[in-house]
Amino acid sequence: MTAQLINGKDLSQQIRKNIKEKASQLTEKYRQPCLAVILVGEDPASQVYVRNKVKSCEDCGIKSILQRLPADSTEKEVIDLINALNQDKEVDGILVQLPLPKHISEQKIIETIDVAKDVDGFHLHNVGALSCGLPCLKPCTPHGVIKMLESANIDLEGKLALVLGRSNIVGKPMAQLLLEKNATVILAHSKTRNLQKLTLQADVIIAAVGRPLFLKAEMVKPGAVVIDVGINRNSEGKLCGDVDFENVKETAGFITPVPGGVGPMTITMLLENTLIAAENSFQKKENQ
Numbered sequence: 141m142t143a144q145l146i147n148g149k150d151l152s153q154q155i156r157k158n159i160k161e162k163a164s165q166l167t168e169k170y171r172q173p174c175l176a177v178i179l180v181g182e183d184p185a186s187q188v189y190v191r192n193k194v195k196s197c198e199d200c201g202i203k204s205i206l207q208r209l210p211a212d213s214t215e216k217e218v219i220d221l222i223n224a225l226n227q228d229k230e231v232d233g234i235l236v237q238l239p240l241p242k243h244i245s246e247q248k249i250i251e252t253i254d255v256a257k258d259v260d261g262f263h264l265h266n267v268g269a270l271s272c273g274l275p276c277l278k279p280c281t282p283h284g285v286i287k288m289l290e291s292a293n294i295d296l297e298g299k300l301a302l303v304l305g306r307s308n309i310v311g312k313p314m315a316q317l318l319l320e321k322n323a324t325v326i327l328a329h330s331k332t333r334n335l336q337k338l339t340l341q342a343d344v345i346i347a348a349v350g351r352p353l354f355l356k357a358e359m360v361k362p363g364a365v366v367i368d369v370g371i372n373r374n375s376e377g378k379l380c381g382d383v384d385f386e387n388v389k390e391t392a393g394f395i396t397p398v399p400g401g402v403g404p405m406t407i408t409m410l411l412e413n414t415l416i417a418a419e420n421s422f423q424k425k426e427n428q
């Protein structure tokens with residue numbers, strides 16, 4: 141049996157058509173929605189992601205402002221820039237590309253962003269709202285995964301979903317969003333014992349461990365849904381996920397590729413969050 145592919149690139153293109161239309165409506169009625177992206181330093185992968193974000197905004201009719209700071213910028217310099225963008229009425233979303241240089245506290249930086257402009261959904265307020273099932277800006281990667289599952293008509297209610305990896309950006313919010321869909325959730329991590337025993341029971345596996353080819357075919361129940369969030373380079377420098385795709389696709393019922401799976405959906409959800417933030421701000425002004 142060969143698994144059905146869930147193609148994030150195609151799904152992204154479909155969703156972006158709606159985003160473009162919505163952006164155009166908002167531009168006509170109010171002004172062009174605007175995302176500010178802050179890149180500190182010269183990390184090559186981050187430069188690629190930021191370029192993709194700027195280009196995706198442009199393609200969808202969303203204004204973007206790219207603010208580049210040198211790697212030796214102080215924490216205060218980054219905070220000052222965020223505070224200026226918080227005050228800027230023409231800026232709807234603010235995103236600080238991670239990782240930041242070691243001498244800058246990521247948590248401090250994230251907490252400086254105005255909650256209403258936190259289009260990454262990383263601010264403590266948005267994290268707390270998500271965990272209480274309240275309206276919030278949802279983190280882009282896990283939200284993109286849910287959209288991919290929905291697009292393949294995968295009903296999560298009562299299913300056993302296992303998330304591999306407990307990062308603040310992906311693993312933990314992923315578990316919350318799966319719970320919201322009434323899945324029974326296992327959040328597994330590097331200290332989890334008898335991992336294979338657990339993965340073999342799972343109807344849905346979300347791999348977000350950051351280790352190339354970590355999830356092997358013998359760890360997957362036949363017919364299970366396998367979502368690969370990993371972005372790694374193998375020994376030949378080729379992009380690969382956390383899933384041993386070539387072998388797992390023979391066992392799984394559904395699978396996502398890398399590249400062309402979750403990655404493009406992360407950026408699409410960022411565009412969607414920017415429109416939500418813009419709409420909220422326009423509504424707030426109308427109600428004043």
Ligand SMILES: Nc1nc2c(c(=O)[nH]1)N[C@@H](CN(C=O)c1ccc(C(=O)N[C@@H](CCC(=O)O)C(=O)O)cc1)CN2
Nearest residue numbers: 189236237238239260280371399400401403404406407
């Ligand atoms: N502030 C943030 N920082 C980071 C996030 C984030 O969501 N917010 N996530 C990752 C990086 N990331 C977005 O920033 C991201 C990574 C990968 C992709 C993507 O489309 N990947 C492509 C392959 C691209 C390539 O060739 O390298 C794919 O999978 O098809 C998009 C976004 C860490 N930092």
Ligand SMILES: [Mg+2]
Nearest residue numbers: 280281309406
């Ligand atoms: Mg991400």
